[in-house]
Amino acid sequence: MAALKYSRQRESIKHFLASTNSHPTADTVYMGVREEFPNISLGTVYRNLNLLVELGEAVRITAPDGGDRFDGCLQPHNHFFCTCCGSITDLFLNPEIFSELQQAASEGFCGIIESSNTTFYGKCSDCIRKS
Numbered sequence: 001m002a003a004l005k006y007s008r009q010r011e012s013i014k015h016f017l018a019s020t021n022s023h024p025t026a027d028t029v030y031m032g033v034r035e036e037f038p039n040i041s042l043g044t045v046y047r048n049l050n051l052l053v054e055l056g057e058a059v060r061i062t063a064p065d066g067g068d069r070f071d072g073c074l075q076p077h078n079h080f081f082c083t084c085c086g087s088i089t090d091l092f093l094n095p096e097i098f099s100e101l102q103q104a105a106s107e108g109f110c111g112i113i114e115s116s117n118t119t120f121y122g123k124c125s126d127c128i129r130k131s
Contacts, residue, residue, distance in 0.1 A: 004055075007048070008037075009033070009037055009040055009044060009048060010048045010051065010052070012033050012036050012037060013029055013033055013045060013048045013049065013052065014052055014057060014058065014072065016029055016032045016033055016072075017029065017052070017058050017070055017071070017072030018072040018073075019072075020032075020072070021073065021089075021090055022087075022088075023061060023063075023069040023070065023071050023079070023087075023088040023089075024069065024070060025067055025068065025069055025070075026042070026045055026046050026049055026068065026070070027042070029045055029049065029070065030042050030045040033045060049070055052070075053070075056074070057074070058070050058071065058072055058074075059071040059072075059073070059074065061079060061088060061117075061119075063081065063086070063088060064081055064083075064119070064121070065086050069088055071090075073090060076098065076115070077090050077091060077092045077093075078090075078091045078092075078093060078117060078118040078119065078120065079091055079117070079118075079119045079120070080119070080120045080121075080122070080124070081119050081120070081121050082122070082123055082124040082127055083121050083122065083123065084123050084124070084127035084131075085124065085126065085127050087124055087126075089124065091120060101116075101118075102116060
């Protein structure tokens with residue numbers, strides 16, 4: 001693969017993802033990055049998000065509600081999806097539990113597991129308070 005040309009817009013998108021833990025949609029990233037680059041197109045945001053995911057500099061989360069969300073946190077973690085409001089929250093398991101889970105999965109699989117993602121479902125504390 002040829003060397004990737006530096007892009008201020010891509011860096012801005014990457015910075016936006018790293019500065020939030022809300023797991024934004026592409027539209028939300030677009031609205032946030034437009035503050036710095038008013039003429040950026042939604043297509044440019046989509047292309048750069050896809051490129052960042054391909055390069056391993058962002059994570060795509062296919063949300064149960066059908067849309068894609070993006071995560072700038074690259075350390076291994078899982079997610080919690082609120083079935084009431086649709087929010088996605090980072091969920092960090094005890095590293096020992098995470099390691100045991102990956103070991104158990106490897107024992108029952110004839111291949112190499114490179115990564116995993118588990119999503120937990122329920123109601124977030126805000127939704128519980130509101131009901």
